[in-house]
Ligand SMILES: O=c1ccn([C@H]2C[C@H](O)[C@@H](COP(=O)(O)OP(=O)(O)OP(=O)(O)O)O2)c(=O)[nH]1
């Protein structure tokens with residue numbers, strides 16, 4: 001796999017923090033660090049959402065996108081997710097990358113400087129060219145969706161519980 005170069009710039013708030021990094025050689029997400037001031041913590045109460053800065057600006061090359069994804073450990077242990085999961089980082093975005101956390105759990109969750117709050121996946125994307133047409137080709141699925149093949153079970157079986 002040929003790595004793609006993503007240029008990154010730190011704001012003063014991110015000085016002293018590690019750059020986002022892959023936790024293991026096979027990891028696909030770069031862990032993102034909260035760039036809160038040293039003496040400031042953010043408490044997210046159950047049901048609340050908070051925007052946390054990474055203090056970083058990045059330039060994703062054209063043909064790629066960034067996806068901000070939740071960390072499953074925070075989700076499992078504290079109910080912490082992303083309101084806009086996954087967050088979309090456009091290739092032309094040059095603002096400060098931020099993470100929109102939400103507390104789906106039962107306990108207040110505290111975010112402190114330097115904590116790994118989410119992960120950034122860089123993915124290739126394709127651009128669509130829309131062609132308007134009066135008819136579309138027929139398919140086996142047709143208009144079916146939203147559980148048309150069966151809600152929970154093997155296709156064609158009925159959930160009786
Ligand atoms: O979790 C996120 C999601 C987005 N962004 C930044 C990068 C992205 O390129 C920009 C716009 O995001 P999006 O297109 O999802 O939001 P929008 O509501 O459509 O805003 P806009 O009108 O600016 O596109 O905001 C973040 O920093 N974090």
Ligand SMILES: [Mg+2]
Pocket residue numbers: none
């Ligand atoms: Mg947008």
